[in-house]
Structure formats: structure tokens, C-alpha cells
Amino acid sequence: MKCRMCGAKASVNLRQHHMALCKDHFLEWVPAQTERFIKKYAMFIRDEKILVAVSGGKDSLSLWDILQRLGYQADGLYICLGIDEGIQYSAESQRLAESFAAGRGLRLHVVDIQKEYKDAIPVLTLKNRRGKGKDCSICGLVKRHEMNRIARDFGYDVLATGHNLDDEAATLFGNTLNWAGEYLLRQGPVLARKPGLARKVKPLCRLYERDMLAYALLRNIEYIYDECPLSVGAASIQYKELLNRLENQRPGAKLSFYLSFLEARQNGLFIERQAIQAELHPCPICGQPTSAEGLCSFCRMVTPSLK
Amino acid sequence: MVKLVLRNQEYEVHAGMTLLSALQKIGILPEGIVATRTGEMIEEDEILKDGDVIKLITAISGG
Numbered sequence: 001m002k003c004r005m006c007g008a009k010a011s012v013n014l015r016q017h018h019m020a021l022c023k024d025h026f027l028e029w030v031p032a033q034t035e036r037f038i039k040k041y042a043m044f045i046r047d048e049k050i051l052v053a054v055s056g057g058k059d060s061l062s063l064w065d066i067l068q069r070l071g072y073q074a075d076g077l078y079i080c081l082g083i084d085e086g087i088q089y090s091a092e093s094q095r096l097a098e099s100f101a102a103g104r105g106l107r108l109h110v111v112d113i114q115k116e117y118k119d120a121i122p123v124l125t126l127k128n129r130r131g132k133g134k135d136c137s138i139c140g141l142v143k144r145h146e147m148n149r150i151a152r153d154f155g156y157d158v159l160a161t162g163h164n165l166d167d168e169a170a171t172l173f174g175n176t177l178n179w180a181g182e183y184l185l186r187q188g189p190v191l192a193r194k195p196g197l198a199r200k201v202k203p204l205c206r207l208y209e210r211d212m213l214a215y216a217l218l219r220n221i222e223y224i225y226d227e228c229p230l231s232v233g234a235a236s237i238q239y240k241e242l243l244n245r246l247e248n249q250r251p252g253a254k255l256s257f258y259l260s261f262l263e264a265r266q267n268g269l270f271i272e273r274q275a276i277q278a279e280l281h282p283c284p285i286c287g288q289p290t291s292a293e294g295l296c297s298f299c300r301m302v303t304p305s306l307k
Numbered sequence: 308m309v310k311l312v313l314r315n316q317e318y319e320v321h322a323g324m325t326l327l328s329a330l331q332k333i334g335i336l337p338e339g340i341v342a343t344r345t346g347e348m349i350e351e352d353e354i355l356k357d358g359d360v361i362k363l364i365t366a367i368s369g370g
Contacts, residue, residue, distance in 0.1 A: 001350050001351075010350055012350070057368055166367070167369055209366045210341060213364060213366040214341050218348070225364070227368060228368075236369050240339075240367050241336075244336050244338040244367075
């Protein structure tokens with residue numbers, strides 16, 4: 001297999017694009033594609049301050065690396081969830097995020113959930129009825145809240161996450177399987193800023209997970225390889241495996257699924273019903289917007305822990 | 308023989324086949340992994356040689 005650009009031996013086969021690239025051209029192609037999507041979806045401009053949510057995994061660290069290479073002002077945020085499960089998962093993730101930042105002279109904010117709210121994720125999931133078999137949803141709620149808080153408190157214009165095409169296709173698949181109309185309306189490369197909520201963007205949303213792994217390996221980015229021990233059996237992982245089977249038979253199927261969805265929505269397939277658009281109220285504890293009057297979901301969850 | 312290693316699992320296949328054939332033989336989708344040999348990434352058309360140890364790195368993450 002030869003590189004389409006130079007004819008040298010290819011390192012990465014991008015079957016969805018009918019193209020293979022050598023190491024050097026692949027490492028040029030990924031940032032160029034990312035820049036293209038940043039502009040296409042009007043994610044941010046060079047003057048804006050970006051906060052990158054980093055987990056210590058391949059996607060978020062690669063995103064931070066790419067934004068730096070492209071010359072954007074991007075700081076990092078690591079949220080320590082306190083997940084140990086015998087492999088010191090959070091401690092190791094934090095070490096890798098800190099090592100990445102220190103090695104490149106980048107600013108990294110660190111939030112420790114247990115220090116801030118008394119309980120770490122494994123305890124919060126046990127204490128909350130919502131957490132029965134839903135560790136990932138509790139974790140997602142906590143991360144979204146804290147990302148917003150830090151973005152607001154430190155004056156960041158935009159919050160960037162390392163969601164890749166496989167993440168987006170799996171989410172879309174799950175939402176379609178459940179006909180989750182409200183979620184389908186919101187899913188996209190950019191979630192617009194609202195009062196109290198930072199703009200959220202996903203610059204890697206059109207890059208395959210396998211290609212992001214190749215990027216991390218070729219850039220020698222040290223990342224946490226272990227799967228989150230609390231995500232074993234998660235539906236999103238099952239959906240990714242299913243979609244990869246389809247991709248194997250029909251290269252480009254995942255990309256087409258996601259892009260066709262974005263196009264269909266833009267063409268009016270989903271019409272936002274004004275009547276059901278919830279009015280947002282500030283939470284009396286944290287000030288972040290919530291659809292119901294009173295405490296937001298996050299504060300309802302952590303308040304018993306603070307007593 | 309060629310050894311393929313995915314996390315804690317080891318598989319053996321005959322030398323002379325391509326990486327793609329080897330993956331098909333052991334039931335692993337190429338879409339979900341990146342393969343390396345002595346630290347270098349290899350693609351599906353690579354012919355595996357006797358004594359090769361191929362490390363398969365899984366791409367899927369999330370929850």
C-alpha cells in the first residue's frame with residue numbers, strides 16, 4: 001500500500017476516503033482536516049480562548065496537540081473522577097495529562113471531584129438512585145457541570161472535547177434506536193452558547209477513532225490505554241462494535257451515517273418545536289441554567305454529600 | 308508461526324499470510340485496531356513473517 005501523496009510505503013489506510021498515507025503525510029493531513037472542520041462549522045477563531053477537556057485518553061490529548069500545532073490558544077482541563085478499581089485509573093490518567101501539559105509548557109486546570117464535593121464518582125453513583133447501572137450518565141453529568149463551571153469562572157470562550165466520528169456515530173445510533181428526538185435535535189459539531197453555558201465544540205467529529213489512535217501513536221503521545229473500568233459493557237461501546245462491523249462491509253458507512261444526519265437536520269428533517277423549548281432558570285446554588293425551577297440535576301445529586 | 312497479541316490474549320497464525328487474512332482468521336475487525344510490529348505501524352496488506360510478534364492496539368474507548 002502506497003502513500004497517495006508521495007508513493008512511499010503507507011502507514012495508515014483511510015478506507016473511508018479510498019486513500020492511504022505515509023506517516024509524514026498522515027501527520028499533516030489530520031491537523032489540516034481538523035482546521036477544515038473548525039472553519040466549516042464555525043467552531044472558533046484564533047482570538048478566542050479555548051478550554052480543552054482532557055481525560056488522559058488518546059482523543060483529547062491528540063486534540064490538544066493538534067490545536068497547539070495549529071496555533072490556537074488552548075488550555076486544558078482535567079477532571080479527576082476518583083476511579084481506582086484496582087488499577088489507579090484516575091491517578092494514572094491525571095499523571096498522563098499533567099505530563100503532556102508539562103512537556104509542552106501548557107496550562108492545565110485540575111478539578112478533583114472528591115475534594116470539591118466530598119464524594120468521588122464511584123460513591124456518587126452508589127448514593128444516587130439515578131446511578132443504578134448508569135455510572136456513565138452520572139459521570140457525564142458531573143463532567144458537563146464542571147467543564148461549564150471552569151469555562152465560566154476562567155472566562156473561556158469555548159469548550160472543546162475530543163469526541164471523534166465513532167463517538168458521534170455511536171451516540172446517533174443510540175438516539176435513533178430510542179427515537180430520542182430531543183437529543184437528536186441537539187447533537188452536532190457545535191452546541192451554541194447559552195446564558196451560563198459555554199459554547200461546546202467537537203473538532204474531531206469527522207475523524208475516525210482508529211485514525212485518532214494512529215495519530216496518537218505516530219505523535220508518540222502517551223495516553224491511558226486501559227478502558228475506564230466503570231464503562232465495561234456500556235451501550236456506546238456495543239454500538240461502536242456494531243458500526244465497525246457495518247464499516248467492514250461498507251467502508252465509509254459510519255461517516256455517511258453521521259454526515260447524512262447533519263445534512264438531513266439542516267434541511268429541516270427535525271423541526272424544533274418552540275412550544276417544547278424549555279425555559280432555563282439559574283440554579284440557586286451553582287448558577288448554571290436548568291430547565292426546572294430549583295436545584296439543577298448536579299446540585300441535587302451532590303448536595304446530600306456536602307451536608 | 309506468527310503471534311498476534313491483543314491486550315492479554317495471544318493468537319497464533321501461519322506465516323505468509325497478510326495481516327488482513329490473519330485478523331479475519333482470529334475474528335478481529337481491522338476497523339477496531341491498529342497493528343504494530345517492533346513498534347512500527349503496519350497495514351492490512353503487510354505479509355507476516357515467521358517469528359513476527361504483532362501487537363494489536365484497540366481503538367475503541369468510551370462509555
